Amino acid sequence: MHKQESTLKVEGMTCGHCAGTVEKAVKSLKGVEKASVDLAGGSLQVAYDADQVGIPDFKRAVEEAGYEVVG
Numbered sequence: 001m002h003k004q005e006s007t008l009k010v011e012g013m014t015c016g017h018c019a020g021t022v023e024k025a026v027k028s029l030k031g032v033e034k035a036s037v038d039l040a041g042g043s044l045q046v047a048y049d050a051d052q053v054g055i056p057d058f059k060r061a062v063e064e065a066g067y068e069v070v071g
């Protein structure tokens with residue numbers, strides 16, 4: 001168990017539905033404790049166990065949901 005928090009910049013989210021879709025996609029990954037989108041800031045904050053999951057997984061999940069991680 002290696003708890004970590006990261007914030008990613010996500011492009012393409014325009015409303016609460018988008019935010020919910022992104023949160024759900026990332027939360028479904030094993031090892032993710034919390035995923036929350038700041039729609040105004042275009043960012044996604046994730047709390048996770050770095051032994052199980054990491055930024056490349058979040059990036060893939062967001063992109064599969066139809067949005068783009070830009071940083």
Ligand SMILES: [Cu+2]
Pocket residue numbers: 013014015016017018019
């Ligand atoms: Cu939307």
